[in-house]
Amino acid sequence: MATIYEFGPFRLEADADTLFRGAEPVALGGRAVALLRLLLEKAGRPVAKDALMEAAWPGLAIEESNLTVQVAALRRTFAAVEGGSSWIETLPRRGYRYVGPPAVTLPDGSRQTWLPxxxxxxxxxxxxxxxxxxxxxxxxxxxxxxxxxxxxxxxxxxxxxxxxxxxxxxxxxxxxxxxxxxxxxxxxxxxxxxxxxxxxxxxxxxxxxxxxxxxxxxxxxxxxxxxxxxxxxxxxxxxxxxxxxxxxxxxxxxxARGKQTSNITAYDLVLLGNEKWRQLTVRSMDEARGYFRKAVALDPAYARAHANIAWTVVCAAFLESPAAPPLDDGRREIEIALDLDEIDAWSHGVFAQLLFLQNRDQAAETHFKRALALNPNDADVAAAFANILVYWG
The missing domain is CATH 3.40.50.10070 (TolB, N-terminal domain)
Structure with missing residues (x-):
């Protein structure tokens, strides 16, 4: 039987790994959803860090910083509601606790039917x-x-x-x-x-x-x-x-537009790199960057490979990796990517997040808007922009 939680204006459909706010789905990764599900199951009670990491990364040995990143993503989501940023309480050296509005468990028949x-x-x-x-x-x-x-x-x-x-x-x-x-x-x-x-x-x-x-x-x-x-x-x-x-x-x-590469090996390396960075760990990000650099070595004009190198630099910063490359390294790569393909929405979105990390908010907003103008359907860029708008207040 599916589990559906309703709390405040939010609704978590646990079997579908989807969080809704009202009738609209919230752009939230599967690991963050897994953490939220456990916190709601244990609402009002402490949940140890080990239990949370096992829920989101079952069977994997990960660094605690990854848990911090996912909890931060949940807090940014809830911050859109007054007082929402305090719904997840940090228990120093122990774990976290959900202290937000009461979470009501709904019957399976109440599954949300939403239309964009x-x-x-x-x-x-x-x-x-x-x-x-x-x-x-x-x-x-x-x-x-x-x-x-x-x-x-x-x-x-x-x-x-x-x-x-x-x-x-x-x-x-x-x-x-x-x-x-x-x-x-x-x-x-x-x-x-x-x-x-x-x-x-x-x-x-x-x-x-x-x-x-x-x-x-x-x-x-x-x-x-x-x-x-x-x-x-x-x-x-x-x-x-x-x-x-x-x-x-x-x-x-x-x-009818030029494909970014005609080199199938370079394309394959980018796919392998994409699989790695989606794991969102310090180690996997380093491995992804290695794949992307090999792709660039095979095809220096492969814009997406350059953009993805920059993306791993951004992610390493968000993950607080002790060996994170300098942001300027990422900036060089994203500028090459945009020189090669100035109308790629993904590249503008990556550049925007890099600029945000460099405290260049106005320039970041310009590139976010450019990304959304080029591809209004890009949910990842839209979600990132929304999270940073919440941060800006």
Whole structure:
């Protein structure tokens, strides 16, 4: 039975790892949600640091600074409500305690059904994590990378509402009915797919489903050389957009832009690096930076690799890593990235957070706004901007 907690204006649907404020989902990582769930279960009682770390990082040995970062993310979320920043109490040398509004446990039937109010007039779509059919769990990063690239490309269409990665990836390996997934995510269309990579070939299967009826609208299978993966992604995005009612825009015109790299090994290294930095530990951030630097060595004009090096520098600072590179190192990399691709929303978002760390608030705001203007669907940038606006007051 699913567990749903309601407290103040917030609602935690624990089985879906999703926090809502009113009818809108809150951009919050899975580890922070896991911590919140345990704190709410033990509301009013101390929760030891070891118990919290086991809840968010089961079976992993992590540094205590990672716990501090995730608790800070929760406090920033609650700070949007008067008095919310004090809902999680620090117990020195012991742990934390939830002391906010009483958390009421609701019946499963009260699950939230939300629709994106600002985008209700747009076709809404969610891309679920592509299944890895290679037989090797170590290849998950590759199928995840394809999924993330498709989400990123679809989000460039202003006439679409695209569910963010952190929301759609909740359904990895889910056996839920597609109509229930559509209802929970508040979307009309759902994309499912799979990827199988063997030696120098890749097979990708993808389909679009109507979430209201569960019917398949379009399906296609691509069986090609691995070097064709970029073309496959472009074709998938074009087919998805063209299959939706009204055909929106000329998909070919939107997609017809230079790919950041033609070097499949460099691309693979960036995917491996992405898998590492998402673990949000000091060690994994260092490993991710190593992958990105190798990608740059193979293709010095790979803008995303430069931007991601800068991102690991930003994350190392947030994680308070004792060996964090100087912020100026990250600034050099992000400036190279923007020189190579000035209209990349992700790069502007990374630059904004780096500038924020350097106490250059006005310049940070300029780049945040530029990122959101380039890609209004980018939930990660929007969430980061919102958190920093809360910090600014």
């Amino acid at each position: 109010s600002a985008s209700s007039d747009k076709p809404s779509i969610a891309v679920l994590p592509f299944a890895n059919l290679s037989g090797d769990p170590a290849q998950d990063y590759f199928s995840d990378g394809i999924t993330e690239d498709v989400i990123a490309e679809l989000s460039r269409f202003r006439s679409l509402f695209v569910v963010a990665r952190h929301s759609s990836f909740v359904y990895r390996g889910s056996s839920s009915d597609i109509r229930e997934i559509g209802r929970q995510l508040g979307v009309r269309y759902v994309v499912e797919g799979s990827a199988r990579r063997i030696d120098k070939r890749v097979r990708v299967t993808v389909k679009i489903l109507d979430a209201a009826s569960g019917f398949t609208l379009w399906t296609e299978r691509y069986d090609r050389e691995i070097e064709d993966i970029f073309a496959i992604q472009d074709e998938i995005v074009g087919k998805i957009v063209s299959a939706l009612p009204g055909r929106l825009e000329d998909a070919g015109r939107e997609i």
